[in-house]
Amino acid sequence: MARKTATMDPGPDAPAGAVPGLDRLPGGPALFVGRRAELAALRAAAARPAIGRSPVLVLAGRPGSGRTTLAVRFARTAAPAYPDGVLFARLSAPDGGRVPPARAARLLLEQLDPEAPVPLPGTIEDGRDEPACVALREALAGRKVLLVLDDVRDAGQLWPLLADEPGCLVLATTAGPLTGIEDIDPVILGGLDRQASGELLADLVGGTRISCDPVGGADLAEACAARPAALRLMAGWLRGDPKTAVTEAARELTRVLGEESARAAAPKGEASKAAQVAKAAQASKAAKPGQAGQAGQSGKPGNPGRPEKPGKPVPGSTPGKAGKAAKPPTTPVSSTPAGPLASAGSSTSVKGGEKPAEGPAPEPADGGTAGDRTAWVKPGPEPAEPVPVPDSDPLIGAFTLLYGTLPAAQARMLRTLTLAPAQTADPRTASALVGCPAPEAAATLAALVERELLGQEAPAADGSPRYRVPGRLYPRLVRLRELEDRPAETELARARLLERLVRLTESARALLDPASGPGPDPLPAVLRLDSAAHAREWLLGERDLLLGAVADAIGQGDLDGSAGRLVTALLRTLPLTGAAPADLYRLHELVLTVAERHGRPRRASAALLNLGDLQAAAGRWEQAVTHYRAALEHARSAGDEPLCARALEGAAGCHRALGDAVRAADWYGRALGLRQSMGDHAAEARLLARVAEAHAAQRRFDEADREYRAALAVLRRLGDERGREAVGAALADLRERVDAGW
Structure with a gap:
């Protein structure tokens, strides 16, 4: 039966591609009706003059009230007023998990400028001073950007992302009150008229x-x-x-x-x-x-x-x-309530067909200025619990009826998609989860969309359609999966997904770098990556889902072997696409988790060294020292002298960069003794020169001269002429400084 797909909203959509980022918004249903009063309220609020910081619009309503659909609709109509782009991020997982603001900030930074470096994760992912949140606010300065933040749990997720830039606009959807941020008048969604x-x-x-x-x-x-x-x-x-x-x-x-x-x-x-x-x-x-x-x-x-x-x-x-x-x-x-939703500083809300509030924006509280964070942010409560959908809710009743009429293949696909990373899948991952050919998986996914049980996401970078399990149905589907599927079937589905992702990643590596070695056996034609360009698009488009799949598997701890192979494949492949250090950092953190879980100190030490190297490359020397010290402890417990020497040298380099010549000389000296005992003469010469530099920084010129001469002797035995020239030049410079009376 043909279905009408024309939209019925009075406002025109922005032309496709007119504003950067519109393609990142969720697809949403083709048919849109009603909500004229709510859209008018949002437009009126967006038109009010902003002072000091990015204004915040809030759409509040129970799960299933159409919050995300309305937010996307408004974003598409308002996008022309924000020529620098539209950014989108979900701040809750389908299972109700709370996304830290730092993780959302990194995602938004990548959308804002894919070429710009994204800061490495900090030690605490909540807070306004987290590096990614600071970088996002700085990047938004002087721009006109619309940020759509879906399913915000609490104000603690929101306020670290708010820039002191009145030209930007933040639209947040939530199921509960956002207490703690002033100057918010939520538009509350009830039922349709x-x-x-x-x-x-x-x-x-x-x-x-x-x-x-x-x-x-x-x-x-x-x-x-x-x-x-x-x-x-x-x-x-x-x-x-x-x-x-x-x-x-x-x-x-x-x-x-x-x-x-x-x-x-x-x-x-x-x-x-x-x-x-x-x-x-x-x-x-x-x-x-x-x-x-x-x-x-x-x-x-x-x-x-x-x-x-x-x-x-x-x-x-x-x-x-x-x-x-x-x-x-x-x-x-017409009088269906949306539930008790309140917000600090709110005085007006829109329900049903009520006239939207108008008038000037309220002054900042407590007599502060709008640019002062303390004027518009108050200490909020602890992170809110996810708003549940009770069993007696009409949404659950409708789902119960519809699920009972599904054919077995569709019901199983729907349950199994809760295992997909971020509950988002394309035909490739869906076919791996249920163990069927990709064309059959694509047909089943399309049938579930037709029955209103799946949402359509923005297509992948290579054009593949993508689908998502609605968060409002996720808890019930997980329960059904636990009741109707055997644990062995669930584990097999997860294992099939990981192995499919490993093969796709290895195939991408072989296409991007043929010299790195042969790829795996070719996948079926419908799953195959056709070219290096296709492989790059797939990797960049699915990067977050790939990392999420690894994190999910390692978090559950029962498929560490498959997860480890995927981590290895990603570490070999992602650098070929110019991957951000933050992605590599996440992977090495996962390696460390598995290594410590299985009591493998050597592998844990190697992961910590890689984490330290990434921190050092970013100039975060204190954090790097912490990782190098932890790597040294693991290496000592494993009795691995090369790893110990590398950790000692890495920590010494951090102290050198921090200007602490005394500690640098001490750590370099310990690394030197270890390299000498191992008979590593090339490293011995390098470390002798480093010790000499540290002595010179302390104005201990005689000791520095002695170490430089010892390095020259080692290099002479090795026949390293280039090294001798470099050390000789350093020694000559040192002697000139001494002669000049420095």
Whole structure:
């Protein structure tokens, strides 16, 4: 059945490619209805004069209220006013994990200027003084940039990213209050109005099913609390069963919500009995004529919400609040609340069709100036917990109905995509996860998008389509995966993904540097990287996902072998693309984690030395010394003299750069003794010259002269004429200084 794809928002989109960064925004649904008042409020707030710092607009609403879709819509219409580009970052993971502001700052810096160096991670990723946050604020100075920050958990993530640049604009979406930042008037999203809900259902379901049953459409919208995500899921359910009346869909959703509410409200001792009742009701529904065939394809007819094991909470539910479960919605759709959302300094919010607030921007609090951070940032609370989606929410009820009609292959793909890095996958990674050919994976992904169960992301750099599991569905899908898939199947899927990524990375290395050695056996044609340019595009476009896959695997600790091979492949390949030192730093940190977990001090020492070298190359000498000292301890425990010598020499170089000649001479001297015992004469000559330099810096000229002469003697035995010339010139310069009375 053909679906209408025309947008219905009154504001024109910015021309494609007119502003840098528009292609980074999530794709979002093709159909957009309603939200005229909210868009007007955002435009009015963006037009207010800003003083001192980047103004902040906040979109607040419960999961499934369309926050991200509206933010992207506004960003596309407002982009022409920000010619320096649009930046986008998510500040929460689908599982509710909090993204540190420093990590978001590094991502935004890369988007702002891919060629500029990104600072290495600091010791603490929270805080305004973290190097990446400082660099971002400095880079935004004098620019007009629109920053879209999706799913912000708390003000502590936001304020380190705010620049003292009024020409920039920050648009943040959140599920809860952002207390701690002044001068924020959140636009609060509730449900769609009655007209917009009807338009959305009519266009998504198609045909005349809604227009011929307006009462049923209104009942369905009310049962969904008029929330766009729930409406889309129910539309997908109706499209999958053309014979079901809209009124029946509303009744089914109300029934499921009642069962979920009863199960949530049941005392702990009766939870198992309530779950059995719900299971029997689902099985009865699966046997209904006209739906039995579809439900039976999944192998678990009518059982998308299998009863939970006693005592094990459902992800997304709120423990200890079973007695306060929400009842099925009975209020008119136009008055659906968005929940209690407040913000420090807020005086006006927009709900439904209310007129947006107008007027001048409020003055900074406490009589401070707008450019003074203390005037607009107050100490906030501890990081907020993710806002849960309770089992009795219409969103979960709609998902439960739709999931029960999925064929087995689609249901398994949907569950397994929760294992993908950042829950984002293209046909290559999806086919590896489920173990099917890439064309079949692509068809399954497209079918899930058609059923409103996956979101479309911006295409990869090589043009491959990309899809993402919506964060609002992630906890329930993880629960279903744990219930329906054996642990061995899950581990096998993760292992297949890592091995696929290893082969792709090695293939990219062979294309970018044929002299580095042969690549792996060729992949199937649909998966193959065709050229060096294609390999480079793939690596740069998938770099964050590759690093995320390694971090996920090492974090779980059960696939260190496959994860280690991927780390090795990335360390060999990413430098061929001019990878940022920050990426290599992350990889060496992961190597260190695995080495320490398995008690391999030699490998841990090597990782710490590489981390120290990266810090030293960035001029962060104190941090580098810390890494070199830790590397020395590991090397000593392993009895590895070359690693000990390298760590000693690295620490000495840091003290030399810091101007501490005394410590530099001490550490160089210890490294020299070790190299002499090893019989490494080339290193001995180099270290003798370094010790001489340190003595000269302390005005110990006699000792410096002696060490230079000893270095010349070693170089003479080695026959190193270039080395003799360099050391001889240094010695001559030293003697001139002594003769001049320095």
